[in-house]
Amino acid sequence: MWQGDWRLQDDWTADDQRSGRGTERAEASREDEPEEEEEDDGVADGSDAVAQGVAALGLGTYGAHMFRPKNPxxxxxxxxxxxxxLVHTAALLGAPITKRPNVFGGLLSAGIVLxxxxxxxxxxxxxRKFSSLAPLGGFAFIAAWASLLL
Structure with missing residues (x-):
């Protein structure tokens, strides 16, 4: 209860604080409060984009400096x-700010993988016998960009 003095809020005074009275009540009220836990709402937070970026740079570096196939x-x-x-990883960084981040981010990730x-x-x-999934990845990229129109 406010008594006009900033030190006398509620019914716990500075005298109570010095004497230790009232601390049990404060501790008990803290025990009743639920602990704040980070809630996973399923929305992309950027960590997947960071992992994709590391992979893109690593694979790009390998391709530029170490990959030497006989057929150019x-x-x-x-x-x-x-x-x-790399380009779609950069776009993946923007997924959390889109209207449907799970759709956009999921389709981009699927496109990157496929x-x-x-x-x-x-x-x-x-x-080249493993190339059959590439067109599906291309369609996933197109669908991801088209999802921004919805």
């Missing part, structure tokens, strides 16, 4: 994979 076409496939991986992952696999194994 596979080097170009690797370059395309790392370019799309398109870039397939291209990395084709280039690394030097075998």
């Amino acid at each position: 076409a596979y080097k170009e496939v690797w370059h395309t994979a790392s370019l799309y991986h 398109f870039s992952g397939t291209c990395y696999t084709v280039a690394y194994l030097k075998d």
